[in-house]
Amino acid sequence: MDWNNNENALYILMISPHGLIRGKNMELGRDADTGGQTTYVVELMRALARHREIGQVDLLTRLITDPALSSDYSQPVEDIGNGARILRLPFGPSHYVRKELLWLHLDQLVDRSLHFLRQQGRLPDLIHTHYADAGYVGQQLSQLLGIPQIHTGHSLGRPKQSRLLASGRKKTAIDRQFNFERRITTEEDLLVNVAMVITSTRQEVTEQYGMYHNHASARFVVIPPGTDIARFSPPGRRKINPNVTHMVDKFLSDPAKPMILAICRPAIHKNLKGLIDAYGSSSALQEKANLVIVAGNRDDIRELDEASQKILGELLLDIDRYDLWGKVAIPKHHNAEDVPELYRLAARRRGVFVNPALTEPFGLTLIEAAASGLPFVATEDGGPRDIVANCCNGLLVNPLDPTAIAFALDSALSDKQQWRLWARNGVAGARRHYSWDAHVSKYVKEVRKLLRRDRKRMRRQIAFTMQDGKSPMPLARKALISDIDNTLIGNKKGLQQLVAWLKNHAGSIVFGIATGRSLESAVNVLKNARVPIPNVLITSVGSEINYSYKLQPDIGWANRIAHLWRREALEQVLSDIPGLTLQPAVNQRKFKLSYNVVSEKMPSLHDLYRLLREHRLHARLIYSHDKFLDVLPVRASKGHAIRYLAYKWELPLENFLVVGDSGNDKEMLLGDTLGIVVGNHGMELEQLRGMERIYFARGHQADGILEGLAHYGWRIADH
Structure with a gap:
């Protein structure tokens, strides 16, 4: 990759995993996931790439191999120019699916992104995520890599859920369709964890995000999106594309009438039914204007997804119910280049644009209409308030009141002098307030401030951690993973030398610990021994993985070991076993049950495993020191955790150097890793002596680790 020669130029990674995204001829409205957000992210990417302080912009999305779609979406890299690329990574099904079905596969995208x-x-210097699904992926990448994340929500779960409930939909039905529980939980987490939330309007901050419990925790910055003034402009005297005119007029008995134009996806919250009810109930409005609804693309409604079928089917039934044939146009196909022409056609016929959505975070189509000299009537919910305030070019209505919608449309069409004023105001307001250059200028300014704060934080961080900024995990070549007790600590002089060596090799070598201690206990012991917080911490006998001084959990590991884990059932079955007593709550974890043992009373491990099988329970039993029993998920152990890290971070197992002193460390010492057994080891490890990849050191604790490093040539080769 030929990066920008300016070493201070920023590299921004944007993430938008759902929908159909490509650099040209976007299939806007093809389905509920390919609309304003896809336009926004592509145009933002282009605008950022033009800025002198941006060296590279990558937009990460899903690679789709589907015979029903263009092969464009199966190309891994699409070069947009000026240092901008669309990167497509495969995850989930190879064919196209709606965004709600992708949530189960987002952890796979995290791994593919790391690769x-x-x-x-x-x-990258910055991760910018779009919508909740991207936010989930970006949050993990941000925490794993130590890179700041900013987020744009686009459409928020709580306001959308509230509006759908107000419209009469059943909660169970909409939760099943839109996956609101997962989405809203993620949005709450993002408000706590991201460095900055970009919104389009102040109303989005106060009213929409104000519905979230963690609203006060977030740092919001209002930056209205831009629009492409070169594409969206008034008709003037130019000729409208005759294909676009024909596309509309073939439906209409009197095409010369003004047009009421709606452009949106066939999604329930777009409230097309409310629009039809408003138009169908007003004979005066029908007499005055035609209604043109551009709701995506279709060949056969029966081939669309279930939600789109339902919406378009009901739309046609309502047109028939109100007998609107010859008054309503619903074109079957359009492309991205037709959209500006549709606005201009409506403006030339002295029409009006309408957006009756139940909720509208911003309303990009309203800006496009304004730039095209077309006044609008829009929902009073969300971003349209700011647009009307800035452009003074239309009316706001209650989207749940069809009578109010009809009255506003009639008013906008009736006063010709007002119409002309609104048309002029819209063009001027769009150019003044909604250019991409203005958006990017403020964006870069805010990002620079954010990164300066982050650098100050990193300087403070260096004093007590191995990590001085971005995580070394993705780019490191080797990893040193050590047990704590009687291995890493216990030899003060040797430990000081080892810590100095680790600091000298920070960036190229990952330092980690693997211990039976809980995370909190491990951190306290390390701090007391003056050991900087490692890059990775495997704790609670391998049932937890956390990273760096922030102690960020590895969500992928938690999801992986949750397989077949039934903690409550295990605790109940083991509650009456003689010789087992639950340890205090401080020693219990989500993925670990810990017991004190009276060895002469406890059944054998063989009998305990048989008992679990009888109850169809699955667990790993770790018996240690004749007095402790840990019950873990079958996939959890220190050795498994190391192998997971090798897979996740693509670091070969032979590049892991693992250090231990007791039988609890045996599993992680075996296999393809390199091993060091310190001189003060327990006798149970003697059976490993003589194995090719395990070195038995003479030195105790940290001295033994240093001796092992020299044996494997790490101290020499890495200087």
Whole structure:
């Protein structure tokens, strides 16, 4: 990759995993996931790439191999120019699916993204996520890599859920369709964890995000999106594309009438039914204007997804119910280049644009209409308030009141002098308030401030951690993973030398610990021993993985070991076993049950495993020191955790150097890893002596680790 020669130029990674995204001829409205957000992210990417302080912008989305779609979506890399690329990574089904079905596969995208960044050899300066699903992916990448994340919500779960309930939909039905529980939980987490939330309007901050419990925790910055003034402009004297005119007029008995134009996806919250009810109930409005609804593309409604079928089917039934044939146009196909022409056609016929959505975070189509000299009537919910305030070019209505919608449309069409004023105001307001250059200028200014704060934080961080900014995990070549007690600590002088060596190799070598201690206990012991917080902490006998001084949990590991884990059932079955007593709550974890043992009373491990099988329970039993029993998920152990790290971070197992002193460390010492057994080891490890990849040191604790490093040539080769 030929990066910008300016070493201070920023590399921004944007993430938008759902919908159909490509650099040209976007299939807007093809389905509920390919609309304003896809336009926004592509145009933002282009605008950022033009800025002198931006060296590279990548937009990460899903690679789709589907015979029903263009092969464009199966191309791994699409070069947009000026240092901008669309990157497509495969995750989930190979064919196209709606965004609600992708949530189960987002952890796979995290892993694929880490792989890509490692292969590329450069980490971004900033991660910018779009919509909740991208936010989930970006949050994990941000925490794993130590890179700031900013987020744009586009459409928020709580306001949308509230509006759908107000419209009469049943909660169970909409939760099943839109996956609101997962989405809203993620949005709450993002408000706590991201460095900045970009919104389009102040109303989005106060009213929409104000519905969230963690609203006060977030840092909001209002930056209205831009529009492409070169594409969206008044008709003037130019000729309208005759294909677009024919596309509309073939439906209409009197095409010369003014047009009421709606352009949106066939989604329930777009409230097309409310629009039809408003138009169908007003004979005066029908007499005055035609209604043109551009609701995506279709060949056969029966081939669309279930939600789109339902909406378009009901739309046609309502047109028939109100007998609107010849008055309503619903074109079957359009492309991205037709959209500006549709606005201009409506403006030339002295029509009006309408957006009756139940909720509208911003309303990009309203800006496009304004720039095209077309006044609008829009929902009073959300972003349209700011647009009307800035452009003074239309009316706001209650989207749940068809009579109010009809009255506003009639008013906008009736006063010709007002119409002309609104048309002029819209063009001027769009150019003044909604250009991409203005958006990017403020964006870069805010990002620079954010990164300056982050650098100050990193300088403070260096004093007590191995990590001085971005995580070394993606780019490191080797990893040293050590047990704590009687291995890493216990030899003060040797430990000081080891810590100095680790600091000298920070960035190229990952330092981690693997211990039976809880995370909190491990951190306290390390701090007391003056050991900087490692890059990775495997704790609670391998049932937890956390990263760096922030102690960010590895969500992928938690999801992986949750397989077959039934904690409550296990605790109940083991509650009456003689010789087992639950340890205090401080020693219990989500993925670990810990017991004190009276060895002469406890059944054998063989009998305990048989008992679990009888109850169809699955667990790993770790018996240690003749007095402790840990019950873990079958996939959890220190050795498994190390192998998971090797897979996730694409670091070969032979590049892991693992250090232990007791039988609890045996599993992680075996296999393809390199091993060091310190001189003060327990006798139970003697059976490993003589194995090719395990070195038995003479030195105790940290001295033994240093001796092992020299044995494997790490101290020499890495200087």
